[in-house]
Amino acid sequence: MLETDVCIIGAGPVGLFAVFELGLLRLKAYVMDTLPVVGGQLAEIYPRKPIYDIPGYPSILAGDLIDRLMEQIAPFQPGFGLGQKVVGLEAVEGGRWKVQSENGEVVLAGAVVIAGGLGCFEPRKPDLPGLAALEGRGVTYMIRDPEVFRGRRVVLAGGGDSALDWTLQLSEIAGDLTLVHRNSSFRGAPESAARVQALADAGRLRLLTSTALVSLEANAAGNLSSVTVQTQGQPAWSLEADDLIPLYGLTPQLGPIADWGMVLEASAIQVQTDNFQTSVPGIFAIGDINTYPGKLKLILSGFHEAALMAHGAYRHIHGGAKPSFKYTTVTGVNGL
Amino acid sequence: MQEVQITVIDVCGTVKELVFPTRLGLSLMEALKSAGYPLEAVCGGMALCATCRVEWQEGAVSEPNEAELDMLDTLPDQQPASRLSCQIRLESLTDGQAILRLNPTKF
Ligand SMILES: Cc1cc2nc3c(=O)[nH]c(=O)nc-3n(C[C@H](O)[C@H](O)[C@H](O)COP(=O)(O)OP(=O)(O)OC[C@H]3O[C@@H](n4cnc5c(N)ncnc54)[C@H](O)[C@@H]3O)c2cc1C
Numbered sequence: 001m002l003e004t005d006v007c008i009i010g011a012g013p014v015g016l017f018a019v020f021e022l023g024l025l026r027l028k029a030y031v032m033d034t035l036p037v038v039g040g041q042l043a044e045i046y047p048r049k050p051i052y053d054i055p056g057y058p059s060i061l062a063g064d065l066i067d068r069l070m071e072q073i074a075p076f077q078p079g080f081g082l083g084q085k086v087v088g089l090e091a092v093e094g095g096r097w098k099v100q101s102e103n104g105e106v107v108l109a110g111a112v113v114i115a116g117g118l119g120c121f122e123p124r125k126p127d128l129p130g131l132a133a134l135e136g137r138g139v140t141y142m143i144r145d146p147e148v149f150r151g152r153r154v155v156l157a158g159g160g161d162s163a164l165d166w167t168l169q170l171s172e173i174a175g176d177l178t179l180v181h182r183n184s185s186f187r188g189a190p191e192s193a194a195r196v197q198a199l200a201d202a203g204r205l206r207l208l209t210s211t212a213l214v215s216l217e218a219n220a221a222g223n224l225s226s227v228t229v230q231t232q233g234q235p236a237w238s239l240e241a242d243d244l245i246p247l248y249g250l251t252p253q254l255g256p257i258a259d260w261g262m263v264l265e266a267s268a269i270q271v272q273t274d275n276f277q278t279s280v281p282g283i284f285a286i287g288d289i290n291t292y293p294g295k296l297k298l299i300l301s302g303f304h305e306a307a308l309m310a311h312g313a314y315r316h317i318h319g320g321a322k323p324s325f326k327y328t329t330v331t332g333v334n335g336l
Numbered sequence: 337m338q339e340v341q342i343t344v345i346d347v348c349g350t351v352k353e354l355v356f357p358t359r360l361g362l363s364l365m366e367a368l369k370s371a372g373y374p375l376e377a378v379c380g381g382m383a384l385c386a387t388c389r390v391e392w393q394e395g396a397v398s399e400p401n402e403a404e405l406d407m408l409d410t411l412p413d414q415q416p417a418s419r420l421s422c423q424i425r426l427e428s429l430t431d432g433q434a435i436l437r438l439n440p441t442k443f
């Protein structure tokens with residue numbers, strides 16, 4: 001079990017900057033995110049778009065802002081639990097909090113900061129009967145280690161860049177590979193699309209365009225055994241498969257945050273604006289996930305909230321003691 | 337044209353007729369939100385999230401742009417009639433009317 005002063009749920013820009021503000025008050029942070037990378041919406045939705053309303057930067061690419069934040073918080077050596085979806089939050093003795101991820105990682109913290117943005121980024125799923133029952137039994141949405149597919153019969157579905165990239169990677173590894181795409185052509189990176197086409201022409205993989213997933217079949221053990229597909233204007237047929245990997249991108253879903261007992265208002269967590277504490281003492285909420293009169297869902301506002309939250313978290317952890325307020329120009333940035 | 341008339345079929349099947357002025361330069365997403373429909377429009381109208389998707393039923397409308405086609409192409413359940421309402425300007429409804437269905441999928 002990991003122990004830390006503050007556990008931050010969400011590694012978007014606001015969760016990351018919270019590490020800095022907590023660090024200035026000598027509080028150590030551990031940051032968890034369901035995504036395998038930091039950056040939240042900026043990494044997942046718009047990494048290559050310029051942002052124009054970050055003070056001091058007339059224009060900065062979203063991806064670059066995340067790099068700068070990582071550089072800025074590095075002196076405080078935060079811990080990171082990436083690829084960890086937080087599902088449980090409960091009070092334990094000593095006024096501490098136990099934060100638990102779906103994979104069983106447990107963090108013990110004196111205060112918890114929810115910086116969950118619009119919610120957990122979750123895969124978009126195709127609408128197929130029986131899909132849920134086969135998740136983890138042949139159906140996977142994220143490829144962590146491509147080696148697990150070595151020699152297996154894999155069906156990938158999707159037409160975006162990640163579907164093309166993974167098709168190229170898995171063509172070296174899978175025993176039998178099929179890419180299913182609903183449309184007749186690919187709109188993603190033209191070089192990748194051309195390479196996939198070339199591999200298909202060479203018989204190294206099966207490329208099924210204008211083709212829809214129709215249904216899934218399981219064997220007696222309850223594992224995926226085949227995928228039924230239908231190409232436009234042709235009868236449906238079944239393709240034997242060990243794995244189906246739908247790659248249709250990610251989208252945020254509020255998820256478990258709604259079950260943690262804090263007062264919500266239209267899917268956002270109500271907070272008080274002097275310290276951004278929720279209705280539960282010791283749990284704070286900052287960034288897009290919170291709401292209060294006048295709330296603006298801006299990165300700028302989230303940064304402000306992080307500063308006030310850090311002072312609130314300090315008081316909570318130190319039995320009401322007020323942290324001393326100093327400028328960074330006076331103190332510098334002293335790592336933890 | 338000063339106004340457009342839009343018939344909206346929501347996810348429960350309830351049909352409503354709405355009239356919007358075109359002079360404000362609104363997108364259909366903004367118009368639907370202002371009428372109280374719970375579109376998330378996570379990306380604020382940049383064709384990057386598809387949480388503003390609608391299924392077009394009737395009415396002349398501008399063709400989708402590249403950004404819209406790219407986004408629609410990534411969805412698992414794109415229909416031929418799927419559109420991103422944030423990419424449709426009200427003034428591009430050249431018949432002055434349209435019928436559309438809100439998409440029940442929560443993206
Ligand atoms: C296209 C687009 C353009 C934008 N342009 C601007 C702009 O110009 N200026 C501006 O100020 N803002 C802009 N925004 C808004 C800005 O991106 C958000 O305000 C900002 O991302 C909020 O940061 P956050 O850290 O609160 O949340 P997010 O960036 O949403 O990050 C939250 C993170 O928490 C994780 N998470 C949630 N729940 C859990 C859980 N249970 N377990 C583990 N992890 C969890 C999520 O996976 C996610 O990575 C834009 C947004 C979009 C989509």
Ligand code: FES
Nearest residue numbers: 381383386388422
């Ligand atoms: S609002 Fe995001 S795609 Fe339309």
